[in-house]
Amino acid sequence: MTNYRSLNHSKWACQYHVVFIPKYRKKAIYGELRRYLGEVFRRLARQRESEVEEGHLMADHVHMMLSIPPKYAVAQVIGYIKGKSAIYIAREFAGRSRSFVGQHFWARGYFVSTLGRDERAVRAYIRAQEVEDRRQEQLRLDARSHP
Numbered sequence: 001m002t003n004y005r006s007l008n009h010s011k012w013a014c015q016y017h018v019v020f021i022p023k024y025r026k027k028a029i030y031g032e033l034r035r036y037l038g039e040v041f042r043r044l045a046r047q048r049e050s051e052v053e054e055g056h057l058m059a060d061h062v063h064m065m066l067s068i069p070p071k072y073a074v075a076q077v078i079g080y081i082k083g084k085s086a087i088y089i090a091r092e093f094a095g096r097s098r099s100f101v102g103q104h105f106w107a108r109g110y111f112v113s114t115l116g117r118d119e120r121a122v123r124a125y126i127r128a129q130e131v132e133d134r135r136q137e138q139l140r141l142d143a144r145s146h147p
Helices: 031-046 074-093 119-145
Strands: 005-007 010-012 015-020 051-057 062-067 111-114
Touching (some): 015 119, 062 119
Antiparallel strands (some): 005 010, 015 062, 015 111
16 A cells, blocks of 8 residues: 655655665675664655655665655755765764775665565565575674684
8 A cells, every 4th residue: 555645736655766885885884884874864865855664774785765755856865865974974983994985985876766566575675685684694693603
């Protein structure tokens, strides 16, 4: 069932599956940084009247399901989220030994697909990514504890 949203003169349901990566696909989204980025993405999306409905931060890429009002171009919202989050990362984590600076944290470009009838499949896929990530982490922990 589709939940329609309203603007002053329109009803809409515009959802997108978005994937983007850190520059050079470095496995940089982990630990302390990972804990904060979800909320940063949500806050930035709200500033463009958009919403992160589902999301998962993998070690080397980001999956999100975004609802974006038709008055905004998808590229504009994704560019805003990537640009402002890169600035946040630089400000909050630049003092640490990280190999990224300023607005160059994210690689150029992104993947986006519209959702419609396959919304359930995309939601399930994003959730499965989180389960797989936990399984992989547990395997790494088990390997470390059994020399």
